[in-house]
């Protein structure tokens with residue numbers, strides 16, 4: 001999920017509310033409430049693990065960077081924000097204190113002016129190294145960057161690219177599909193724009209006349225370019241556009257729909273679905289062949305017209321069970337959210353993983369710990385740490401949500417593992433081993449990262 005402009009002006013206006021909170025030790029806002037529930041030695045151990053963050057929309061150092069997401073949510077505003085993401089939540093203040101050594105317990109106008117000065121100075125001092133400086137501050141060794149393209153400041157090995165591939169699934173007119181909801185009306189044209197960018201990269205100005213030519217001269221070459229550009233995974237944000245039921249579809253049906261409408265006209269929903277289903281599996285198979293994992297957004301938001309039921313990971317079971325796709329590793333991004341137990345059922349498949357991104361920003365550590373516990377008791381090698389870090393406006397850059405999500409993830413893991421130790425479900429050494437797996441080594445193995 002990507003949430004950008006939650007208008008930090010609101011945060012400024014909210015200085016009053018934050019002042020009212022007036023926490024004397026802002027940086028500890030997230031930590032103190034859960035400290036007592038966890039073993040302090042285990043907490044200290046988890047704090048020191050150099051993390052791999054499976055999912056973020058980190059920005060480059062280019063002012064006004066707009067390539068952080070294929071489907072930014074700004075056009076979908078306004079919609080209700082969950083409490084932890086609201087501007088008056090004390091986690092923001094805690095993040096300022098932890099990252100920028102902000103000395104105050106409030107965000108008064110005068111203090112905020114001082115903070116802005118500090119943030120500008122830090123950005124200026126570090127220049128293109130600013131993103132790496134952030135990773136060092138939050139204890140993250142490698143951050144996956146789910147972006148349209150990489151750019152200044154985001155270089156391997158600290159940052160690894162995850163591209164977007166929904167656009168490749170939509171070679172025909174999407175006018176009918178876009179008419180389904182007001183949100184989709186705004187999102188589909190962005191996919192069309194991205195497809196044209198991919199075509200331009202290949203020196204093409206339109207899609208070819210047949211599906212076979214489309215696969216061999218557009219889809220596969222685009223995926224190959226992304227792999228050569230350093231992609232470790234490709235991402236589908238499809239749940240914003242349609243339900244995740246990518247059923248089996250025959251190549252003949254896909255070919256005939258493609259040929260009929262590539263010259264013009266509007267395919268019906270059923271016709272387009274058949275073509276998309278075919279292309280989803282083709283793209284996933286090719287990604288696997290090229291050594292890239294497939295990330296799939298699965299969460300109960302966002303947007304005022306988002307269809308939560310369409311993001312249920314169980315809808316993906318037929319694709320996950322496709323023997324032709326067993327060479328592809330899938331990651332259920334955001335752990336299925338409200339469908340966390342369904343995601344837990346899907347990671348029983350040999351090639352399916354999940355991450356806790358967005359959950360680490362939206363759920364509290366205690367809530368997330370309960371979910372983690374169920375997964376970790378069954379398939380600890382399939383669970384990946386992630387934040388979904390993204391910028392919320394000029395005074396709330398991606399580094400703040402990276403800090404909040406990382407702090408929450410470590411705390412949730414501590415609570416879950418501590419409870420499992422207390423219940424006699426695992427030893428201290430196994431708890432440390434699982435913490436390292438979730439924060440780091442499961443991703444190292446999945447993406448074959450050159451880290452120990």
Ligand SMILES: [Zn+2]
Pocket residue numbers: 001002055056057146388
């Ligand atoms: Zn995201």
